[in-house]
Amino acid sequence: MVYKGIYHLFYQYNPKGAVWGNIVWAHSTSTDLVNWTPHAVAIYPSQPSDINGCWSGSATILPGGKPAILYTGIDPKNSQVQNLAVPKNLSDPYLTEWIKSPKNPLMQPTAQNQINASSFRDPTTAWLGPDKKWRVIIGSKINRQGLAVLYKSKDFVNWVESPTPLHSAKDNGMWECPDFYPVLVTGQNGVDAFLNGPSVKHVLKISLDDTKHEYYTIGSYDRVKDIYTPDKGSVESDSGLRYDYGKYYASKTFFDGVKNRRILMGWMNESSIAADDIKKGWAGVHAIPRKIWLAKSGKQLIQWPVAEIEKQRANHVSLPSKLLKGGSVIEISGVAAAQADVDISFKISDFEKAEVLKPSWTNPQLLCSQKGASVKGSLGPFGLLVLASKNLKENTAVFFRIFKGQNKYVVLMCSDQSRSSLNQDNDKTTYGAFLNVDPLHQKLSLRSLIDHSIVESFGGGGKACITARVYPTLAINNDAHLYVFNNGSKAVKIAKLDAWSMKTAKIN
């Protein structure tokens, strides 16, 4: 959230170890979304309604600019309940202390409401309806049906459950971290109020407990009946549209009134084994905040790292436009390859020999796993080798492959971690996504932000995002290298290439 011009991030934190447990609300602030200052823990177990844990929740800015936090507490019976906390001192711009409502829990599973006591969590940011009542949704499930339970309140303290959920879906499993928000139909600005009308659409994002992937739909919100209906053709499952096709979960957006944009914050946990996390003393990181907005087509969201991250750029290296012949590997020197920002765009002109996309190839992750960077192709694989050792024994490949589809060319974007580290203890799963870009008429762009064990990649200007966690043993610090490669038989043109070293930010 943002309060008096200062950004606040609250996050699940275990003060006792580098694994999940003893969860509290840790708290950091920033003026630029890049440099962060930690503060005292904001919310920790102190009432019966959260004595066994202070789990996820969201902040809502009430009229008058007053923040309020609704969060899930674990009570003495290990039931999941919803609690309220407000700042102790509104004139403290860092909002370091929070006080809890003596009425907690405000929402809880009862014999009457039949809510599943171990599947009722993660209240989202509340919004005002036309009747001036607040609405909030909480993730839940009934057997295998995921749902967003809806509660309404006049005063933010007394909440009444709505007879129908905001939305539900079959066979999805538990809905975690639901996020429901309006987006403008045109432009990149954010919007806060849940207005109706042709200028606004609504987005519902669900984090799926079963698969640890998040998917979203775009649709319409009936403000009177409090029902959300995804647009026709929406896929409501793990196969739907994701914010990120890699390691990215439990995300949440907020409206940034300072710069009139909607910001997405996401969590990336480790792909290493616990013993390594314990050794290094930490586990879990947050992605670079992303601006998020509706694409012109209205059919998907677009994300892009906030502009503020560009302040960290230094040592600009630029390659002139050149042809990247099949089989070539070109080093991009002059940047700190372990801490870099690379932005490259390709232009393809000869589509004759593009491999045909088999109709059964519908799972991009599977396709990327079977056709990794080392599998030669025709138009592709071409892209970047990041966190690469000099002999390429270790490398993380982020690349494209172009296929001939039914009526158009299909672009597959992959993040191949299979050779990212000689350490066999890591999870080196490959990630993939189909990128909705027409390579016939548009340039194919790829931006990767590399930060030691994190690679955040954005295809097509943010139409598909893939985040990976890697742990090279050779390609570290000054021994990390950055290359552009083309392991296909056809040449592709590098239309533009820019790379920068990234200055270290002030992090927790």
Added chain:
Amino acid sequence: MKNIISLALLHLALSLTFLPVSHGRGANLIETTCQSTPFYNLCVRTLQSDPRSSSADVSGLAHIGADKLKAKATAALGQITGLLKVAKDPKLKMALRDCVDYYNAIIKYDIPVAIEAVAKGDPKFGVQGANDAANEADACERRFKNQPNSRISASNKAVHDLSAVVASIVQLLL
């Protein structure tokens, strides 16, 4: 005399009616639960060896599995530290020390995390913990690639397999 016999017969009848249903519902839940794990026999054997299993629900079975896993991992750790005491070869010592770290992660972190996650209703962290335990056992086994040690191998396999069983049981709670 007749009354005493009647009373005895009545007592016997009542006792038989209230015998624990160890071959009824409890056993069936163990069987169906274990069917969704990759090591059915190991799963059934392990759960049935604990008296709590006959009246446990799936959460309870997961907890029992985690307890049994902790015992197995603790035994393996004892074996490893014992070998470390008498080891002379520096490469062997290094491998054994790594294994101590892996097994400490299982005992001190993975299993308590799994138990807390199941108890509080966020089973995905339990699945993660149990899967990590299997990975830690694998990591230890990899340390002996060039110097096979059958004593630890058996323990690593036992811990790996039981971890996979526990992960599958917790998965049912998602």
